[in-house]
Amino acid sequence: MARAVSTRRKIITTAVAWAIGLVIFFPIFWTILTSFKTEAQAINNPPLFWGFDFTLENYAVVQERSDYMRFLWNSVIIAGGSTFLGILVAVPAAWSMAFVPSRRTKDILLWMLSTKMLPAVGVLYPISLIFVEFGLLDTRIGLTLVLMLINLPIIVWMLYTYFREIPIDILEAARMDGAGLRQEILYVLTPMAIPGIASTVLLNIILAWNEAFWTLNLTAASAPPLTAFIASYSSPEGLFYAKLSAASTMAIAPILILGWFSQKQLVRGLTFGAVK
């Protein structure tokens, strides 16, 4: 039944929602704004919202000083690759948990999630050692693997939630129709779960794109993604806020655009299962 909502209540909730949205968006907005100021205006007190000299110089300098495309390409490979690998592993895992659960399935799911509660720095040393041992340090393949592993619990959880919504009758029908396990997953389950898989992929790309701990600690010259690109503008030469902002804007722009165009899919994905 529809609940009667008064106009006043509607106005208040809208205002509150906008206020929260603006607070969350403000740092991004400020970064973008600052990237178009001169260095002097960037640190002006009081801060300048308008009336500054609009300049693209920061972007030109950043582009000149470091090869943006190389970082971007690394980010694309690491975020895309780790997501692809993660999905490849997580689809069968989530299939078995959703459709042939054992008594321990819930425990395994919780245990997987609990690894996300471990501070990353706690395993930095062993992982670094492993990377050194296997020659993975500062390689794209190494970072792809690490990011895949750290995001795997989330991918499995999300897919598990989606798969649980798929009626098992349909999978059983496929079995009766002569489909083997591989065919059942490939031709029936996966196409039906495409919306779920798509939002999982999107979210995971965003997580991997923004991941800064491992990407900063395990790369140096040859495999750094955009996070390292931003970091390179932060400390060593003093603080150049305008250039740092330009670099940040360049780093987050692709993911911001991706998120903008896929927001419907993302919202659906994140609230899936919560409402039927």
Next chain:
Amino acid sequence: MGRITLDKVAKSFGEVEVIPPLDLTIEDGEFVVFVGPSGCGKSTLLRLIAGLEDVSAGEIRIDGKDATAVPPAKRGLAMVFQSYALYPHMSVRKNIAFPLRMAGLDAAEQERRVRAAADVLNLTDYLDRRPGQLSGGQRQRVAIGRAIVREPSAFLFDEPLSNLDAALRVGMRLEISELHNRLKTTMIYVTHDQVEAMTMADKIVVLRAGNIEQVGSPLELYRAPRNLFVAGFIGSPKMNLIGGDIAARHHATTIGIRPEHISVSPEAGEWHGTVGVSEHLGSDTFFHVACEGIPEPVTVRVGGEVSLHHGDAIWLTPDPDHLHRFDKDGLRVA
């Protein structure tokens, strides 16, 4: 071919025994209906035959070959689900062709068989639609089409008509019976509706709590129910079951008499009573009569329209040739 033999097949879920060991043979070409109240294990039994559940003990043979450990895909059986279980992302054509595609048939042969099935099931105009764009009856037909294209050795139906409205159900019932007459393939059909069982089956298997209560043709079950459960379950309206002195007079603990085997008279008869609720169906009229010495109202069927009213006094006489007698264990006395 499609002869299915269950040999001491049992199923437990954990500690709970759903089906105690049972034996059953389904002959090639037979239309067998598993019927029973909800939770009697009929669907589980069907799923055991399908291979969707593993048996806890016993052996399932299909055409003489042990199929107990064979996966569902390899048993050569086709199943129609209550929920239809169509592939929502595929067109009707692809849905029906799916088992053929899995079997590795070439595209031309797939198309030929899909066309043939669609023709039989009046689906030709809908081949390019998605299941979501079809009505319930059409979806059910697609599910049947998907089952028939692969020419299985037996069809398994799991309450296929439960989701349809009453009128459509009668129509589909006839269609499935027609299909069986034409294909002559073994069919196993699960339902809780005894009318479906009576109208469609060559052989009915009545189940209760996983036990087979009786196996027989519809008329065998109607004429000679082996126990009180079958007596009460088969036939509509239900058989009148009467205990006490009246039963004792017939040397039984309980006697059963069907509503159609009681004659009504205004003057004389065996049991005296007053008319309660009457149900006028046009072709028949059912009276619920409160009789002296019988705690439950007795249901009586009278052909055509009869004008008796609430409160009228009448006499009922059971036909002695159709009187069923049961002993204290509820078993039939010959």
